[in-house]
Amino acid sequence: MFLLVFEFLHVIVTVDSKVNQKQHSDAFAIFTKGCIIPTFPLVSENIQNFVGFPKKAIDCSNKYPGALLKSNESHIWIDNDVLEQHNIMEKNKFFCCYYNFYANKSVEDIFYGSCVQFSDTIEALHEFVRVECFYLDDKVYDDFFVFPMRIQTVPMKNYKNFNVIIFGLESVSRMNFLRTMPATANFLRGKGSIQLLGYNKLGDNSFPNLFPLLLGKSFKDALSYCTHGNDEIDTIKCAFIWDRFKKSGYVTALGSDSIAGLLGNYEYSLSKLPTDYYLQPFMSESIKLFKNKEYSYHMCYKNKFYYKTLLNYVYHLSNKLKDNNLFGIFWEESVSHDHLNYPHIMDAQYLNLLEKLEISGYLNESVLIFFSDHGMRWGNIVLTEQGRLEERLPLVEILLPPKFKEVYKLAHENLKINSHRLTTPYDMYDTLADLIDPTLLHDHELRRRNKNRMYDNRASLFLPLSENRTCDFVGISDHWCTCHKGMMLPTGHKNRLKASRFLIDYINSLMITFPQCYQLSVKNIFDVSVVMDPRGSTYRVAIEAFPGGGIFDATLRMERGVFAVSGTISRLNLYRGQGDCVQDDSLKMYCYCRQPFRI
Numbered sequence: 001m002f003l004l005v006f007e008f009l010h011v012i013v014t015v016d017s018k019v020n021q022k023q024h025s026d027a028f029a030i031f032t033k034g035c036i037i038p039t040f041p042l043v044s045e046n047i048q049n050f051v052g053f054p055k056k057a058i059d060c061s062n063k064y065p066g067a068l069l070k071s072n073e074s075h076i077w078i079d080n081d082v083l084e085q086h087n088i089m090e091k092n093k094f095f096c097c098y099y100n101f102y103a104n105k106s107v108e109d110i111f112y113g114s115c116v117q118f119s120d121t122i123e124a125l126h127e128f129v130r131v132e133c134f135y136l137d138d139k140v141y142d143d144f145f146v147f148p149m150r151i152q153t154v155p156m157k158n159y160k161n162f163n164v165i166i167f168g169l170e171s172v173s174r175m176n177f178l179r180t181m182p183a184t185a186n187f188l189r190g191k192g193s194i195q196l197l198g199y200n201k202l203g204d205n206s207f208p209n210l211f212p213l214l215l216g217k218s219f220k221d222a223l224s225y226c227t228h229g230n231d232e233i234d235t236i237k238c239a240f241i242w243d244r245f246k247k248s249g250y251v252t253a254l255g256s257d258s259i260a261g262l263l264g265n266y267e268y269s270l271s272k273l274p275t276d277y278y279l280q281p282f283m284s285e286s287i288k289l290f291k292n293k294e295y296s297y298h299m300c301y302k303n304k305f306y307y308k309t310l311l312n313y314v315y316h317l318s319n320k321l322k323d324n325n326l327f328g329i330f331w332e333e334s335v336s337h338d339h340l341n342y343p344h345i346m347d348a349q350y351l352n353l354l355e356k357l358e359i360s361g362y363l364n365e366s367v368l369i370f371f372s373d374h375g376m377r378w379g380n381i382v383l384t385e386q387g388r389l390e391e392r393l394p395l396v397e398i399l400l401p402p403k404f405k406e407v408y409k410l411a412h413e414n415l416k417i418n419s420h421r422l423t424t425p426y427d428m429y430d431t432l433a434d435l436i437d438p439t440l441l442h443d444h445e446l447r448r449r450n451k452n453r454m455y456d457n458r459a460s461l462f463l464p465l466s467e468n469r470t471c472d473f474v475g476i477s478d479h480w481c482t483c484h485k486g487m488m489l490p491t492g493h494k495n496r497l498k499a500s501r502f503l504i505d506y507i508n509s510l511m512i513t514f515p516q517c518y519q520l521s522v523k524n525i526f527d528v529s530v531v532m533d534p535r536g537s538t539y540r541v542a543i544e545a546f547p548g549g550g551i552f553d554a555t556l557r558m559e560r561g562v563f564a565v566s567g568t569i570s571r572l573n574l575y576r577g578q579g580d581c582v583q584d585d586s587l588k589m590y591c592y593c594r595q596p597f598r599i
Contacts, residue, residue: 028526029198030197030420032422033467033488034468034469034483036483037197037482037483042175043179047384050340050380050387051176052341054344060304063303064302065085065086066081066085068086073316078096078118078119086140088140090135091119093135096117096119097133098116098131099115099116099130099131100126100127100128102126103280105272106269106272106273107268107281112130127147128146128147128282129145130285142289143302144286146279148277150320150321155324157323157325161436162325162404162435162438164326164328164366164367166370166371167330167371168330168370168372169332169371169395170333170337170373171336171375171376172336173372173375173391173395174196174199174390175390175393177395177397180341181346183347184350188354188370191399194416198419198421198422199396200392200424200471200474200481201393201394201425202475204377205374207263207264210262210373212425212426213428214263214429216426216430217238225237230269233270235270235272241327242275242329245327246327248436251326252276253275253277253329254275254277254278254328255277255279255310256283257306257310257333258283258298258306258334259284259298260297261280261331282309283306298334307334308349311349314330319360340376363401367398367399367435368399369398369399372394372396374391375392392481396428408441408443411443411462414462417464417465421469422476424476427460430459430460431460431461431462434460449463450463487529487530488529489528489530495528495530498563503543503552506569508520516581516591516594517581517592517594520546521546525542538555538558538566539563541553542554545592550573550578551571554569575589579591579592580593581593581594
């Protein structure tokens with residue numbers, strides 16, 4: 001199995017209308033008139049040394065002695081079986097203090113209640129709880145707990161609406177999600193989820209990619225228009241997407257498993273708590289357990305994973321709020337932020353949560369979205385072409401409930417089609433906004449809206465997106481663009497066929513001394529596009545060869561009417577076994593053996 005490094009040349013494409021998406025799905029993530037994005041095997045030879053289950057994955061349960069305190073959904077109790085592990089020999093001289101705490105206006109504004117002493121079991125009556133335990137008057141244990149409490153003054157459920165549950169995974173590309181969380185991915189796919197194959201990031205780190213999704217504005221515009229010269233965002237002028245859902249009767253929730261939160265300083269400087277349920281007061285206080293209080297991405301507190309606390313929070317909310325519509329964003333970054341392969345250790349827990357939500361019936365009432373801000377931005381993998389592409393193509397996977405698919409058939413069909421279009425976080429914002437009032441998603445409403453639509457540079461994914469979308473059109477800079485761009489050559493253009501024939505003839509010339517290989521011909525022309533410059537013309541050519549179905553991608557230079565190959569010819573699909581009759585590894589990809597090769 002071998003795949004040559006793809007030359008990351010930003011050129012555009014042309015599409016032969018007779019060649020459909022299905023024919024080149026093995027070689028391209030998306031293939032439209034405006035954008036072609038190549039794809040790779042999940043584990044190509046270029047990255048196989050960098051991916052896999054982590055050999056030294058952290059296990060929080062081994063980091064501390066057995067937990068002195070245990071809890072369920074309603075109580076906290078002392079585990080008498082582990083007292084001796086904590087050097088507690090006289091139970092009558094041991095007790096614990098239960099403190100509730102809460103944030104008033106921000107996570108910088110925390111208030112604690114008084115000690116409620118207990119020595120066995122205590123009922124949890126508050127959302128956030130800290131417990132300190134004492135033996136012989138010395139503090140010997142400190143822990144934090146979360147118990148989502150039902151809010152009484154919220155609107156009851158509108159049965160026309162759906163819960164919107166969004167799971168964020170920091171620094172996870174679409175491909176790395178499939179590699180590292182296959183059980184979760186398979187569960188979603190088995191339920192008919194839709195993955196956006198052309199979802200392209202807009203900027204380097206989290207903020208340029210999250211602000212458009214959450215505010216509908218670029219990070220730059222948000223800072224200039226929505227702030228007052230500091231980090232505080234004016235939510236009157238610029239409402240976050242959760243504010244819009246709350247205004248429409250939803251209960252809102254926001255939580256992260258790191259002290260950084262979803263939006264870092266911009267979240268912490270908000271003049272009020274952003275949502276009805278907000279996990280960050282717990283995170284900001286639990287960081288007191290650590291000596292290094294500046295580091296944001298602690299995976300464990302005591303013998304527990306932070307991400308598991310986040311997932312438990314989601315499950316408890318789903319139980320508490322069955323009679324309400326819930327909009328929630330739950331952002332994981334403690335595990336995935338720094339480590340390409342660590343999402344492996346979360347796979348079983350995410351699957352477990354989804355299975356519990358299915359058993360409870362909650363999935364049938366919810367739109368479920370998995371997304372990321374970008375792929376992994378560092379490490380050896382980004383030195384490969386596959387890694388560079390993945391870094392720009394973060395995860396977005398959407399699971400619609402059965403009722404949605406039945407009632408809003410056109411919206412569902414449009415989403416499936418748009419999964420093969422170039423998309424951005426702006427489109428995701430408009431898509432979320434459409435879920436606030438699903439009655440606007442009836443077939444006749446979508447047709448009306450589409451007829452009256454003037455621009456396509458951003459749109460809800462429930463509306464049909466144009467095949468002509470380019471990076472420039474939708475606001476993706478050249479540096480982050482995963483498409484190829486240039487000027488399309490129409491099907492009848494003389495240089496379209498001339499360039500394709502030149503490429504196949506050149507490949508055949510490389511194999512002239514290998515009679516055991518078939519001579520190749522052009523089966524399909526995927527792309528011939530041209531970029532003009534003062535030195536001549538640069539052509540991007542992508543063809544499918546016969547026999548064997550090899551898909552080859554090359555850059556040609558034309559000077560004074562003569563073609564020449566520039567740089568590397570890439571093979572974009574696998575050719576396992578096809579060229580085994582040739583021993584030269586650099587030429588195997590061009591060969592389709594006349595007879596199966598046997599050693």
